[in-house]
Amino acid sequence: MTSDIAADSIVCSDLSITHTGARGDVERVVDGVTFTVARGKALVLLGATGSGKSTLAAVLAGAAGAGVEIVGGDAVVEGISVRRPGRKRRLLSVLTGHLGQSDGATLPARLTVGEIVAEPVTSRQRKVNGRALSFRVATLLDELGLPLGAVGKYPYELSAGMRQRVALARTLMLEPRLVVADEPLANLDVEAREIVRAALAGRQREQGLSLLMVANEPETVARFDADVLALQAGHVVGIGHGVRGMVWTPSSEADRRLVSS
Template sequence: MLADDLTVAYGRDETPALNGVSVQILDGETLGLIGEAGAGKSTLARVIAAQTAPGERGTPEIVGGRLRVLGTELRRNSSRRRDALALRVGYLPQDGGSSLQPHLTVGENVAEPIFQRDKHFDRLEAGAVVARLVDAVRLPLSVLERFPHELSRGQRQRIALARALVLEPELLVADDPTMGVDVLVRGPILQVVAELQRELGFSALIVGHDLRELRTIVDRIAVLHAGLVVGYGGVDEVLAHPLHPYVRRLAELSS
């Protein structure tokens, strides 16, 4: 993934949510993205994950620079190419556990993307894929027949992670995967992401709000402030040489 001088707005006449952002995610690398509320983190995550629909109200649109994801240029691209790209990118939205379909079982929720891509996919094979992933996110297979409301918030978040990975994406975009989750569960969720990344070999963008948690699983970080990148590189390097007041505050909190 390569963003070069990327500018994104919610409507061409609006103030940009991202202004001249340049970051890169190398193959197999995990990039952490951190910043205050309103800094543009979720906007960048949505754009990279191709979760946009140009012209549709309330969705971010690339209005400047370029963004290349898995070999696909996203600016001024067709919806067909964007939809094709979305199948290669796993997207875990903020509080992804709440986006599970309440009328479907856990197993059906995880399998749903498989049948959205191919309605004739073999159900036994799909079941095996789902079972492997539920086991991989450290949940018992007994949850497969339960409904989302029967699980804890942390368990639902793990199921949402399994769903995001069910199509074996080349890139995972996880928007603050521990937000709202009990503090005792946050670390294990991030460690599951890191273990699966090492096992499956995908690249990852992990949005977070706690640098102490993020630094345990990422290779590099990008720090956003008011739509601008104000720190970028290895965690220790960024904190040792803060070039912006917000990064200095992060360094003080992390010391």
């Protein structure tokens, strides 16, 4: 499955998103957001809990949950409109790797680590080269600092930090052009955080991987030489290149403290 490589990984234009709750109440969670992620570059979304950043990330990855609807604007991700993906919806899931906020904590309990990491391939192809697939899984685990012995283990046998890296390995399995990661460093100790940053930065440098990450660590912004976009109640309240280069709206003092070093 192939696609022409778009000049920009993400072009988000005046995007507005609502969420309809179980009682039918409709809340606008993202309101008029505009930005671009150029090929091979990184953008970090930051903001307080409930600011809309996780919903925005999920929509851009084509992984929005029930009740989430785009009601204004559009976003073109890897050349595909997320508002009207049509037949290209499956292609979007191949070109874009998505690490959700709770993915590390919700790994399939009855699958081994090897099966979980291989799932993006095995769920799409009936016939696979088992040896090549096993090698690919082992390579990803090694890249993320996980022991080869983890291949046959089940999620309950792993620490929270190891499960998080297993989820990331699964995200990278199809060699996506863009990774959308919601708190990719959650539950990781200092050493594991550096391993994950190094793995993603290496792919960005060597393969032109584009990144959109939800994170509040200035170290992550600096490591990826990232642009930064801050949200507050669904509105953009700060934007710029790097933490020090951000321009803030006058009413965003609370959000500024999220990235103070």
